[in-house]
Amino acid sequence: MSLAETSVSTAPWRRRLKQTITPYLFLLPFLLGYVAFLIYPLIYSLNLSLYRKQLIGGVTFVGLANYVKVFSDSNFWEGIRNVLVFGAIQIPIMLGLALIFALLLDGAVTKGQTIFRLGFFLPFAVPSVVAALMWGYFYGQAFGPIAQIAEMLHLPPPMFLTAKTIIPSIANISTWQYTGYNMLIIFAALKAIPSELYEAARVDGANDWQIAWRIRIPLVWPAISLTIIFSVIGTLQLFNEPNVLTVVAPSVVNTHFTPNIYLYSIAFRNAQFEYSAAMAFALAIVTGILASLVLFVSSRIEEKQK
Amino acid sequence: MTTSRQTHRFSMPRLLRTISQIPTYVFMSVFLIYFLIPLFWLLISSTKTNAGLFSTFGLWFGKDFNFFQNLKDLFAYDNGHFALWMKNTAIYALIASLGSSFISAMAGYAFAQYRFAGRDLLFGIVLGSIFVPATVFAVPLFLLMSKSGLSNSLWAIILPSLVNPFGVYLMRIYAQQAVPQDLIDAARVDGAGEFRIFVTIVFRLIAPGYVTVLLFAFVGAWNNYFLPLLLLSKSDLYLLTVGLAYWNSLASQPGVAHVLYILVVTGSVVAIIPVMIVFLFLQRYWQGGLTLGSIKE
Numbered sequence: 244m245s246l247a248e249t250s251v252s253t254a255p256w257r258r259r260l261k262q263t264i265t266p267y268l269f270l271l272p273f274l275l276g277y278v279a280f281l282i283y284p285l286i287y288s289l290n291l292s293l294y295r296k297q298l299i300g301g302v303t304f305v306g307l308a309n310y311v312k313v314f315s316d317s318n319f320w321e322g323i324r325n326v327l328v329f330g331a332i333q334i335p336i337m338l339g340l341a342l343i344f345a346l347l348l349d350g351a352v353t354k355g356q357t358i359f360r361l362g363f364f365l366p367f368a369v370p371s372v373v374a375a376l377m378w379g380y381f382y383g384q385a386f387g388p389i390a391q392i393a394e395m396l397h398l399p400p401p402m403f404l405t406a407k408t409i410i411p412s413i414a415n416i417s418t419w420q421y422t423g424y425n426m427l428i429i430f431a432a433l434k435a436i437p438s439e440l441y442e443a444a445r446v447d448g449a450n451d452w453q454i455a456w457r458i459r460i461p462l463v464w465p466a467i468s469l470t471i472i473f474s475v476i477g478t479l480q481l482f483n484e485p486n487v488l489t490v491v492a493p494s495v496v497n498t499h500f501t502p503n504i505y506l507y508s509i510a511f512r513n514a515q516f517e518y519s520a521a522m523a524f525a526l527a528i529v530t531g532i533l534a535s536l537v538l539f540v541s542s543r544i545e546e547k548q549k
Numbered sequence: 550m551t552t553s554r555q556t557h558r559f560s561m562p563r564l565l566r567t568i569s570q571i572p573t574y575v576f577m578s579v580f581l582i583y584f585l586i587p588l589f590w591l592l593i594s595s596t597k598t599n600a601g602l603f604s605t606f607g608l609w610f611g612k613d614f615n616f617f618q619n620l621k622d623l624f625a626y627d628n629g630h631f632a633l634w635m636k637n638t639a640i641y642a643l644i645a646s647l648g649s650s651f652i653s654a655m656a657g658y659a660f661a662q663y664r665f666a667g668r669d670l671l672f673g674i675v676l677g678s679i680f681v682p683a684t685v686f687a688v689p690l691f692l693l694m695s696k697s698g699l700s701n702s703l704w705a706i707i708l709p710s711l712v713n714p715f716g717v718y719l720m721r722i723y724a725q726q727a728v729p730q731d732l733i734d735a736a737r738v739d740g741a742g743e744f745r746i747f748v749t750i751v752f753r754l755i756a757p758g759y760v761t762v763l764l765f766a767f768v769g770a771w772n773n774y775f776l777p778l779l780l781l782s783k784s785d786l787y788l789l790t791v792g793l794a795y796w797n798s799l800a801s802q803p804g805v806a807h808v809l810y811i812l813v814v815t816g817s818v819v820a821i822i823p824v825m826i827v828f829l830f831l832q833r834y835w836q837g838g839l840t841l842g843s844i845k846e
Binding site: 251261263265266268269270273274276277279280281283284285287288297317325341347351352353355358359361362363364365366368369370371372373374376378379380381385386387388391397419422423465472476479480482485486487490491502503506507510511516519520523524526530531532 | 550570573574577580581583584585587589590591594596603605606607608634653654656658659660662663665668671675678680681682683684685686687688689691692693708709711712714717730745749756768771772774775779789790791793794798799801810813814817819821824825827829837
């Protein structure tokens with residue numbers, strides 16, 4: 244078909260081509276960035292993790308040896324253990340509080356709702372570095388108010404930054420920062436429930452507890468499970484708070500206190516980029532396994548509720 | 550007469566209800582204090598001298614009001630590094646948030662509006678990457694940025710932040726709800742091009758969602774620490790978070806003058822003020838975004 248044949252038939256043809264291309268054009272900037280800053284680094288890192296730099300012989304291909312090394316590295320597992328202990332304490336407390344606050348704000352609390360909502364959410368606006376600095380001073384003996392109050396009462400100052408207390412102390416910082424955020428996610432989901440549902444249950448003689456337990460929590464379970472998954476992923480990547488606190492408690496927060504801190508010190512202090520690349524993927528694998536476990540349990544709970 | 554009887558009849562249950570609410574309010578107020586007291590302490594402390602920090606009770610003002618002197622010292626210290634960090638943070642947070650949310654809006658709209666080959670697969674990949682820990686990208690990004698010479702500029706941290714998969718997800722959901730198909734069809738009949746439809750019609754409709762994604766991105770960038778710590782090696786390029794953590798580590802070293810503590814405290818106050826303002830004035834957008842995030846399909 245020559246171009247000159249008909250000018251009428253080229254118009255729909257061109258329009259169809261345009262229609263096919265348009266969505267890809269809208270996606271183009273995102274996809275370019277996605278490939279350049281997500282996919283490519285991922286592949287680069289995957290390749291890197293299969294090599295090892297040696298003093299003699301330079302960089303050599305070692306296959307999966309780095310992964311074998313990570314999974315048998317006791318420092319790596321100690322970090323994993325620390326973040327798991329942290330998560331086991333912190334996630335239930337934080338999300339339990341977030342759920343209670345959300346339920347109360349969407350019902351029992353009729354006056355001053357905005358003050359509570361904003362006040363609880365405000366710590367989320369604080370950079371986690373500043374939160375950790377601030378709580379580090381707050382906990383500290385030099386000019387921390389808690390130690391000052393203990394001194395006024397002639398009590399021994401509580402030690403927040405010892406080997407035994409450091410994990411609960413960091414858990415408190417994270418709870419302080421993220422409870423309000425999770426509360427608002429659950430609160431938003433609660434707001435979406437039509438109030439006729441409650442009224443019907445109340446007519447049937449259900450009390451507030453029963454309504455919360457049987458209707459409201461099951462209905463917002465998808466939102467709750469979302470907060471659980473994001474909390475689990477965040478927990479395994481714990482870095483900012485312990486990295487700031489290492490300054491005030493260097494002997495407690497060591498260079499393998501969490502997997503990310505270990506990875507950071509291996510990559511940037513020891514320049515073992517190949518090993519740290521493998522460790523990052525190992526951490527992603529552990530994260531993936533835990534996140535799917537949470538998803539599985541959560542969907543089981545959801546089924547039971549139906 | 551009737552009114553007084555009515556008030557009498559209605560006030561007893563109301564009184565009872567108020568009394569029964571007291572435990573709830575006590576519970577909520579205790580936690581309100583818990584959430585606000587560290588910030589209160591920080592604000593109070595920033596008005597003290599460095600000596601006053603150590604010698605006066607933390608939860609109340611000292612003898613002198615030294616806040617403005619502290620501010621002056623903060624910006625003068627170390628040849629004005631703090632102002633530089635603030636500028637870096639502002640540039641990074643503004644470009645990253647404006648850019649990433651516009652890119653996300655275009656992509657989200659494409660996913661919402663068009664049917665095209667590979668759409669569901671692509672969207673699945675984008676969603677999946679939300680769950681990949683950022684750590685995985687940290688080391689390769691550092692190496693690639695050093696190789697390309699970008700690690701000596703803010704672009705090292707701006708460019709990766711332009712890719713915001715969660716923003717794409719939110720914008721898709723928002724565009725699905727906010728853009729009526731008839732309106733797009735009508736504009737097409739009128740002969741408007743697809744990109745012009747997006748800029749003139751769609752963008753106005755999805756503006757609230759756009760502002761939400763923008764705010765999340767802005768605060769996320771302003772508060773970012775892990776990637777900037779790795780990717781920006783020169784102290785001239787530090788962001789506020791990295792700089793404050795660095796000063797804090799100097800302040801804690803024995804032998805170095807303790808005068809730095811008050812600077813870290815004052816710097817922390819200055820660093821959180823912009824985000825606090827954004828929060829308080831644009832809170833309805835936060836709510837909107839969180840509602841979107843909790844909607845399932």
